Amino acid sequence: MKDRIEILASGFGGQGVVRLGQIVGVAAVNQGFRVTMLKSHGTEQRGGYVRTQLVLSKEEIDSPLVEAPDYFCSFSTAAYKQFGHMMKDGVMLYDPATVEIDASKPFRQIAVAAKDTAVEKLGRAIYTNTIMLGALTGATDGLLDKENMLTTMLQIIPKFKEENKKAFELGYSMSTT
Amino acid sequence: MKRYLETGNFAITEGAILAGCRLFAGYPITPATEIAEAMSINLPRVGGYYVQAEDECAAMHMAVGAASGGLKTMTATSGPGFILYADPYGWAIGCEIPIVVLNSQRVGPVSGITGAPGQGEFYNSRYPTQGGNYETIVLAPNSAQEAMELTIEAFYLSERFRTPVTVLADQLITDGLEDISVPETDEEKEAMGLRFAEREFHKGPEFYPPTDEIDVPPVVLGKNTGAMCSDWTPTEEGYDIETVEAHHKHSYRMIYKIRNNKDIITRYETLFVDDDPDIIAVSYGTPSRSVKTAVKKAREKGLKIGMIRPISLWPFPDELFSQKTKYLVVELDYDGQMVREVKRAAPGGSEIHFFGKCGELPTVVEMHETFDKLLNNEPLRPEGWEKEAW
Incomplete structure (x- = not known):
């Protein structure tokens, strides 16, 4: 394992980017990781973005900045363009409903149809970030423990537990199959 | 825990x-x-x-x-x-x-x-x-x-x-x-090395000792101290009669109870400063986090770069800046504040440089670019920002 894992999530306000980061962060603490999480809220209505930067390590973390993401959950084309250039050999998870990608990029890009699946299978777009959370968990290939993530998610999200569980599983299968 | x-x-x-x-x-x-x-x-x-x-x-x-x-x-x-x-x-x-x-x-x-x-x-x-x-x-x-x-x-x-x-x-x-x-x-x-002090109250009768002593419990109103709490300079008896003599004693206490007990207050972190480093990066607060990562990575590449992080800012820890070298002070402001204290504290012949950024942390990449410029004696400031205030 690398001595430091960097995870970035970014999109518009209201897409659950910060909540997603919080769940990943708490789950990682439960797994024994040291964790830092920075969240920034731009003035979204005037064209800004929301961003969560997570760093996970077994050692004490100095810089909390994500400068070369190992995993990037992108929820908007603006976010993809703003931070995609930092990607070297990480994994990009993007929602094709809201993100237009550049297929020529050298890193691995996984389409996670989070918003459409949330609307079609669960009836509400509010489950978009839970689907992405499942996809991210799957993409880490065991680094983030699936059962722990599910338990943490259900502790943090107070309502609609069955729907969120289903959304998580749908997302998990999108990045593991 | x-x-x-x-x-x-x-x-x-x-x-x-x-x-x-x-x-x-x-x-x-x-x-x-x-x-x-x-x-x-x-x-x-x-x-x-x-x-x-x-x-x-x-x-x-x-x-x-x-x-x-x-x-x-x-x-x-x-x-x-x-x-x-x-x-x-x-x-x-x-x-x-x-x-x-x-x-x-x-x-x-x-x-x-x-x-x-x-x-x-x-x-x-x-x-x-x-x-x-x-x-x-x-x-x-x-x-x-x-x-x-x-x-x-x-x-x-x-x-x-x-x-x-x-x-x-x-x-x-x-x-x-x-x-x-x-x-x-x-x-x-x-x-965890935590220190705790219980609140006690001053039993009087004098309002304060006109010395640099510490561990003198504060006046607590309603505890028969007989002292008053005023915005005018108090006498030793607690009266606010505005005398220059009382103010002289009071000021001595305000200043020297802290200056003369600085060793109880001072806290800092240093990294790689004992082998005569070519550059010492100086930073406090969150920018010191990315600076530290940058310094550690620079060391892995063989660059002789050290770091000083003051934790207690005031009284300023002058004694940390005893080496004659290049100092790079990194702050989350563009005007340069702590850099002026480093300039004052560092020995003559030292070079004092400043990297300012505000609203977000300096990145590790930016720090490495800055180290390289300093090692090659290139100017740091962007065009139009060349006037130093320190």
Whole structure:
């Protein structure tokens, strides 16, 4: 394992980017990781973005900045363009409903149809970030423990537990199959 | 030990309550509002009080007043509120009232950018009120965990020195989330090196000893001390008759109780400074985090770069800057503040350079580019920003 894992999530306000980061962060603490999480809220209505930067390590973390993401959950084309250039050999998870990608990029890009699946299978777009959370968990290939993530998610999200569980599983299968 | 993924705001609240804080008076302001929020929930649970004031000036006056009444108290704000603390801050210094003040620095001047970090109150924290004739104690954490620990230390120092202590944080500490460990047992507190001081009250009859002594309990109103709490300089008997002689003695105490006991206050972190480094990076607060990563990586590449992080900012730790070398001072402001102190403290013949950025942390990449420029004797400042103030 690398001595430091960097995870970035970014999109518009209201897409659950910060909540997603919080769940990943708490789950990682439960797994024994040291964790830092920075969240920034731009003035979204005037064209800004929301961003969560997570760093996970077994050692004490100095810089909390994500400068070369190992995993990037992108929820908007603006976010993809703003931070995609930092990607070297990480994994990009993007929602094709809201993100237009550049297929020529050298890193691995996984389409996670989070918003459409949330609307079609669960009836509400509010489950978009839970689907992405499942996809991210799957993409880490065991680094983030699936059962722990599910338990943490259900502790943090107070309502609609069955729907969120289903959304998580749908997302998990999108990045593991 | 309890482990959380929580904000620095939460960590500061935990630290304050562990230290015995039992009254918080404040006025909400980003990025310190969550402290008021958490205090309003948690203080009543331990028998304490939370007061939402009408503004910052009133808030700190209330906290200082409650401290005069015998409680350990605290208030928290950001830069635009910190300047409104000026009047009660001076009152607390002059009357020697222990209190902890938290300032989470954001981008200024005025309201600036609310949700982004700055370091514009380096000097403001040294001179939080008018009039001079005093020294201040300021502690600067660089993580949520350290913010909790330094809040506890701030209560300890404020009791021992009978003075307000400022914890100078920034938006990334208070708003950012990190894993934090909160001690539960005495053994855990001791293992973390935490220091605690109980509130005692001064038995009088004199108002204060005109010496540099510390560990003199503060005057607590209503405890038969017979002393008054006034904004005029008190005599040894506690009368505010405004004499130059009393003011001379009082000022000596304000200044030298801190200067002569600096060793109790001073805290710092150094890295790779013992092998005559070509560059020493200097930074406090959150920028020191990315600077530290950059310095460690530079060492892996064989570059002789060291680092100094002052944790206690005031009194400024001059003694850390004894080497004649190139210093690179990294701050979250564009005007350069701490760099002026480094310039003053470093020996003649040293080169003092400045890297300023505000609203976000310097990146590791930026630091490496800057190290390379310095090692190649290239100028650092962007075009149009070439005039140095330090």
